[in-house]
Amino acid sequence: MLGKEEIAKRIAKEVKDKYFVNLGIGIPTLVANYVRTDISVEFQSENGVLGMGPFPFEGEEDADVINAGKQTITTLPGASFFDSAFSFGMIRSQKVDLTILGAMEVAENGDIANWKIPGKMVKGMGGAMDLVASAENIIVAMMHVNKAGESKILKRCTLPLTGVGCVKKVVTELAVLEITPKGFKLLERAPGVTVEHIVASTEADLIIEGEIPEMVIN
Amino acid sequence: MINKKVNSVTEALQGIEDNMTIMLGGFGLCGIPENSIAELVKKETTGLTCISNNAGVDDFGLGLLLQKRQIKKMISSYVGENAEFERQMLSGELDVELTPQGTLAEKCRAAQAGIPAFFTPAGYGTEVAEGKESREFNGKMHVMELAYKADFSIVKAWKGDEAGNLIFKGTARNFNACMAGAAKITIAEVEELLPVGSLDPNQIHIPGIMVQRIFKGEKFEKRIEQRTVRKKS
Numbered sequence: 354m355l356g357k358e359e360i361a362k363r364i365a366k367e368v369k370d371k372y373f374v375n376l377g378i379g380i381p382t383l384v385a386n387y388v389r390t391d392i393s394v395e396f397q398s399e400n401g402v403l404g405m406g407p408f409p410f411e412g413e414e415d416a417d418v419i420n421a422g423k424q425t426i427t428t429l430p431g432a433s434f435f436d437s438a439f440s441f442g443m444i445r446s447q448k449v450d451l452t453i454l455g456a457m458e459v460a461e462n463g464d465i466a467n468w469k470i471p472g473k474m475v476k477g478m479g480g481a482m483d484l485v486a487s488a489e490n491i492i493v494a495m496m497h498v499n500k501a502g503e504s505k506i507l508k509r510c511t512l513p514l515t516g517v518g519c520v521k522k523v524v525t526e527l528a529v530l531e532i533t534p535k536g537f538k539l540l541e542r543a544p545g546v547t548v549e550h551i552v553a554s555t556e557a558d559l560i561i562e563g564e565i566p567e568m569v570i571n
Numbered sequence: 572m573i574n575k576k577v578n579s580v581t582e583a584l585q586g587i588e589d590n591m592t593i594m595l596g597g598f599g600l601c602g603i604p605e606n607s608i609a610e611l612v613k614k615e616t617t618g619l620t621c622i623s624n625n626a627g628v629d630d631f632g633l634g635l636l637l638q639k640r641q642i643k644k645m646i647s648s649y650v651g652e653n654a655e656f657e658r659q660m661l662s663g664e665l666d667v668e669l670t671p672q673g674t675l676a677e678k679c680r681a682a683q684a685g686i687p688a689f690f691t692p693a694g695y696g697t698e699v700a701e702g703k704e705s706r707e708f709n710g711k712m713h714v715m716e717l718a719y720k721a722d723f724s725i726v727k728a729w730k731g732d733e734a735g736n737l738i739f740k741g742t743a744r745n746f747n748a749c750m751a752g753a754a755k756i757t758i759a760e761v762e763e764l765l766p767v768g769s770l771d772p773n774q775i776h777i778p779g780i781m782v783q784r785i786f787k788g789e790k791f792e793k794r795i796e797q798r799t800v801r802k803k804s
Contacts, residue, residue, distance in 0.1 A: 408799040408801045409800055414795060517697070
């Protein structure tokens with residue numbers, strides 16, 4: 354079973370040379386730490402920055418330079434700032450190649466829910482609805498089951514939707530799943546986790562073809 | 572040159588009355604018009620509808636107006652990090668319209684640009700699209716969204732001149748640049764207010780025609796919401 358850092362490490366392998374990437378809050382933010390250093394990648398944050406760098410050194414934080422998680426950041430050479438309307442313009446016009454975000458539920462038709470639990474928790478969708486409606490390549494980083502052990506990989510989402518038919522791939526503590534026109538396809542399993550364990554932890558049906566390899570995480 | 576300078580925040584906020592709709596720039600606590608918010612608390616204006624991406628934190632930003640129950644309705648995209656907000660919303664004391672962030676930005680920009688409505692794919696198939704016109708363009712479904720209508724827009728900039736020209740710094744540009752000129756009257760509070768001719772016209776982010784009143788903020792606390800750092804090795 355993977356920890357959060359390892360989920361981020363596995364997702365980092367999906368980040369390719371010359372990609373512009375938007376990272377959501379939580380596990381997705383950690384992905385930046387594990388992207389290969391021999392490729393050129395630029396990170397976009399939807400509040401209005403392209404070319405995000407690592408966190409600043411202590412004492413060098415600037416309240417006017419933050420990411421969409423409201424964390425203090427730095428910029429790399431070649432970076433740019435812009436307003437929020439322009440920022441979502443580049444997202445809608447698909448200049449951003451890959452969006453990585455978290456979810457509460459994902460369904461086999463590619464639907465995602467991550468912004469509201471009616472009557473309990475309403476934090477808002479932030480930029481997630483715009484991102485999932487526009488991005489061509491969306492990877493979700495999430496926990497396979499909730500604290501009660503119930504599957505969050507479902508036939509149909511039960512919570513209010515963030516977007517419809519948009520998720521392409523899901524990486525959880527147990528598995529890597531691809532969303533195909535026929536539903537979830539099991540691509541990889543976490544080290545030491547059996548296919549039976551994954552099937553038992555998944556409410557949706559899984560397409561399983563041949564031997565399922567273990568994820569390679571380094 | 573048409574001079575937009577006013578001498579105090581009190582003068583700048585004249586005409587803001589109970590039950591008005593106000594746009595406020597900022598993302599989280601970054602680039603919020605702190606001096607104007609403090610003045611609104613002092614003025615005790617109530618029944619406000621506020622269009623702002625976030626609602627501040629419990630003791631800063633729009634959280635200060637929420638504490639005093641001055642806000643009737645919030646139009647935002649993300650309101651986490653504010654316990655009092657969540658309490659008022661779940662108890663029904665506060666009316667909340669949650670809007671996707673890119674849609675919120677574009678509804679401001681549309682108002683600024685004189686466009687009454689536009690289509691966006693964001694929110695299609697979700698509760699955000701309920702009751703709105705949907706149309707297919709290029710094989711994809713889109714939702715029609717309307718430009719905001721607001722009485723006042725309050726933005727914060729880094730530098731400004733007496734003609735109302737504005738320059739922002741870093742990610743504090745965020746919604747400030749989308750909201751300038753998006754309401755009947757735009758008020759800009761700036762860190763540095765310079766005489767005309769001091770700013771290079773090539774570097775202006777928002778031309779002065781979008782701003783009706785400009786003043787120098789007395790102090791900027793610029794509170795950081797998530798202080799994330801790395802150690803020097």
